[in-house]
Amino acid sequence: MIYQSDALTVERMDGDIAELRFDLQGESVNKFDQATVRHLTGALDALEAETGLKGLLVTSAKPVFIVGADITEFTGLFGAGADELKGFTAVNNANFNRLQNLPFPSCVAINGYALGGGFEICLACDFRVMSTAAKVGLPETKLGILPGWGGTVRLPRIIGVDEAVTWIASAAEQRPDAALKARAVDAVAGPDELREVALSTLQSAIDGKLDYAGRRAQKSSPLPMNDTEAMMAFFTTKQMVQQQAGKHYPAPVKAVEVIEQARGMGLEEALEVEAAGFAELAVTDVAAALVGVFLNDQLLGKKARDWEKKADKKVAQAAVLGAGIMGGGIAYQSAYKGVPIKMKDIDQKGLDLGLKEANKLLAKRVDRGRMTPVKMGEVLNSIDPTLTYGGFDNVDIVVEAVVENPKVKHAVLAETEGQISEDTILASNTSTISITHLAEALKRPENFCGMHFFNPVHAMPLVEVIRGEKTSDKAVARTVAYANRMGKKAVVVQDCPGFLVNRVLFPYFDGFSKLLRDGADFQAVDKVMERWGWPMGPAYLMDVVGIDTGVHAAGVMAEGFPDRMKLDFKTATEVMFENERLGQKNGIGFYEYVEDKRGKPRKTVTETTYELIKPHVAERTEFSEEDIVARMMLPMATEMARCLEEGIVGTPAEADLALLYGLGFPPFRGGVFRWMDTVGLNYISDASEKFAQLGKVYELTEGMKAKLAAGETYY
Template sequence: MIYQSEQLTIKRLDGDIAELNFDLQGESVNKFDHATVTSLTAGLDALEAESGIKGLLVTSGKPVFIVGADITEFTSLFGSSKEEIKPFTGANNKNFNRIASLPYPSAVAINGFAMGGGLEVCLACDFRVMSTAAKIGLPETKLGIIPGWGGTVRLPRIIGVDEAVMWMATGAEKRPADAMKAGAVDAVASPEQLRGVTLTTLQTAIDGKLDYCERRVRKHGPLPLNDTEALMTFFTVKSMVAQQAGKNYPAPVKVVEVIEQAHKMGLEDALDVEAEAFAELATGPVAAALVGVFLNDQLLGKKAREWEKKADKPIERAAVLGAGIMGGGIAYQSAYKGTPIKMKDIAQEGLDLGLKEANKLLAKRVDRGRMTAAQMGDILNSIDPTLTYGGFDNVDIVVEAVVENPKVKHAVLAETEKQIDKDTVLASNTSTISITYLAQALERPENFCGMHFFNPVHAMPLVEVIRGEKTSDSAIARTVAYANKMGKKAVVVNDCPGFLVNRVLFPYFGGFNMLLRDGADFQAVDKVMERWGWPMGPAYLMDVVGIDTGVHAANVMAEGFPDRMQPDFKSATEIMFELERFGQKNGKGFYEYVEDKRGKPIKTVNEDVYGMIADVVGEKTDFDKDDIIMRMMLPMAIEMARCVEEGIVGTPAEADLALLYGVGFPPFRGGIFRWMDTIGLAAIKEASDKFAHLGKAYELTERMNEMLANSETYY
């Protein structure tokens, strides 16, 4: 043994080959945490002191290769200076440079995920052999940063600028065929042949039949572009990346700028350019926000898996009550992810609509080459449309998705309970109605909970699993397990009007209606909020949600929280409802919609709308954009703070992800609590005081005032 630690070993093999094996003890995956970086430095010291070595084989002792840096350690860098951050990249850059400069060839066997730093160490090796089961990529831009261990330097020198930029700007995972085609790897082998093929490749280089020295010259030197080629290449790719990334995500464009700035440089100088840019991004708010989202997602996933472990019975067969668009979407998602489902409705037209929705979604996958027609047929066959309760005594969970009317839901739930096994979970897809209230119709309320999907079901990741007063842990556990199986992000919340997402969304809409009352132009408000980062402004969003749905939900919220959600004026949204302008569902709302050739609704403006709402809006006023933002965001932020304080949701992390996955909160802001931390509670308080005349929705909670006094933050 040449070197051994808890992170890696280096041993001598037959033929005077050294094997560097990453195998982080106590972990299921390898990652470049501080201890691994330190061990790699010590291991290379020992390797360089070993005489007679002819080649280096790099392997992993885990089912995956290396997943990248330890992101949990990275968070400590936020708030640091650029000078403090540079050592984070410096130590491992030296390690990789040492591997790249060994006096003999190196080859790496990529047996699973090699992401970020995991791929960068592979790029430092002379030859790369990839398992057919592996994936590689540089996903750092998804975290608001760029590769910091030589990725922006080595990858373009291996596969070319255009391809390298696309890899890094998108952060996409690459399969073996794509990696081989691009020239990022030299060979692809089955998992059982991977080690042998890699050793053969290495031995061929040792024998002088593969020129590794020429490869090193290419990786260590400038990019082979003359001035004209460079000008055209970087202008084109920078424009394309900037357009796709948008102004709120600086990292993808920074990738291009770094490659361009360093394209005439050798390795060491180019790495300095990369390190400078990495440190610049790492000190910015976008990196803090996106890394926060990543870590919050890990927390949410961990909690969901913990619930799933508590499930005392697997969900193997499901049913949905109410077909239509929502029921069809639920049926599609369940069947597509492998759980057969009955889809019941009281009318054949409903079943036809539900099947049409599932068929449309599956046909799209076939058209895009993501599944075969035979697979589509199998999935459709696992959706059983029915007008009766036949077979309901043999399902494990029933999701009720009928009309959002308490009386109708009470009747349907009570009827269904009589048709199912006493151990079956019954869940309601209600978006606002109290689970505790709905449970009053049931004999077994312990088996009942909420399972609130967001529309469109196939596209929206979030599912709220809502606990009523009498809901058992078993019902929650099984429902979360079903959500996991459906590929959804489950957040467990306690019961209240609107639960979590709708409870905080409607104060946001309330802020919008007050802005219109006070003379704001709904198009101007939409533009400001879209520039702030929302995928669509509040008027457009209300059209997409459905104005009839929105008015109903707003009434539920007003009844539940009259002190701050009961308006004392008639709103423009109510006028739209009275005029039966329900939004996209009937082609007219604040905007009007005409379908394009693909059936996608295209938003258009009808100036007559201003006349329709003239009686309930004030004299036209041009509001400062910062005032629009605060009048929109404060009610949502304060209501979310109440939800955490009341225990409706467990943590700010879960709350932030619920808004991100449920209604498209801007990821680059990290979530509503991350946003409050970023601008500071002092700024929130200042805005609260400025808009105090607008009512209690703008009034900070006692706990928020305490946090401000004690200089506390949510993260």
């Protein structure tokens, strides 16, 4: 043994070849935490001191290669300043340079995910052989940063500027065929042949059949392009990347700028440019927010897996009640992810509609080459449309997705309970109705919970799993396990009107209603909130949700929280509803919708909206962007704080992700709690005082006041 540690080993093999094997003890994956970086330094010391070596094979003892840097260590560094951040990147850059300059060739066998720093160490090796089951990539721009261990330097010198920019700016994982085509790897082999092919490649380099010295020179030299070529290439590239990334995400464009700035430099100098770019991005609010989203997602996934471990059985057979667009979407998602499902309705037309929805979604996958027609047939066959309860006694979970009416749901749930086994979990896909109230119709309320999907089911990641007063852990665990099987992000919340997402969404809509009452232009509000980062402004969002749905939900919220959500004026949304303007579902709401050539509804402005709301609003008034944002966001923020303080949601992380995955809250802001931490509770408090006359929903909660007084943050 040449070197041994808790993170990696170096062992001498036959033929004077050394094997550097990553195997981080106590972890399911390899990652570059600071301890591993130190151990790699020690391993390189040992390799350089060892005599008679002819080559180095780099491998992983785990099912994946290296997933990248340990992101949990990033958060402490982000507030440290540029110098310390440069020091963070410098140690492993020195390691990778030493690896690249060893006095013998190196080859890496990539047996699983090699991402971020895990791929950058592969780029430092002379040759790369990739498993057919592996993926590689540089995902750093998704975190608001850029590759910090040579990715922006080596990759463009290996595969060319255009391809490297695409890889880095998109942050996408690359499959073996794409990596081979781009020449990012030298060979692809099946998992069983990977080691043999890597050793064969290494031996060819040792025997002089492969020129590793030339490869090193290429990685260490300036990019082979003159000034004119560079000017044209980078101007076009930056424009394209800027357009795709958008103004709120600076990392992709910065990565292109770093590649451009370092194009005429050698390795060491280029790495300094990269380090400066990394440090510049790492101290931004965007990086803090996006890294926070990543870490929150890790926490959410762990909580969901913990619930799944508590489940008494796997969901092998599911059922959905109500076969409309929502029921068809649930059926599609379940079947697509491998859980057969019965789809029951009282009407054949409903079943036809549900099957049509599932068929449409599957056909899209086939058209895009993501599914074979044979697989599509298999998935469709696992959806069993039925008008009866036949076979329901063998179902593990039933999701009720009938009309949003308490009396109808009570009747359907009670009837269904009589047709299923005593062990079956019954869940309601309600968006507003109390789970505790719905459970009153049941003999086994402990087996009942909420399972709130968001529309469209196939596209929206979030599922709220709602615990009623009598819901058991068994019901929650099996429902979360089913959500996991369906590929969804499950957030477990307590029962209350609107649960979590709708409870905090409707104060936001109330802020919109009060702005219009006071003379704001709904188009102007939409544009401001879209510039702030929302995928659509509140008027457009209400049209998409459905104005009838919005009015119904607003009534539920007003009844549940009359002290702050009951409005004493007729809202513009109610005016739209009274005039049968329901939004996209009937082609006219705040905006009018006409299908474009692709069959998608195109939004256009109608003067009729202004005429209809004119008797109910003040004279047109100009509001500053800051005031519009504050009046829209403060009600959402205070209600989110109440939900946390009341235990409706367990952590700020879960709350923030629920809005990201359920509403499309801007990821670069990280969530409502992250946003409050970024702007500071002093700012929130000042806004609260400024708009206090607008009602209780603009008042700070007791918990917010306590945090403000103590100088605390939510994260």
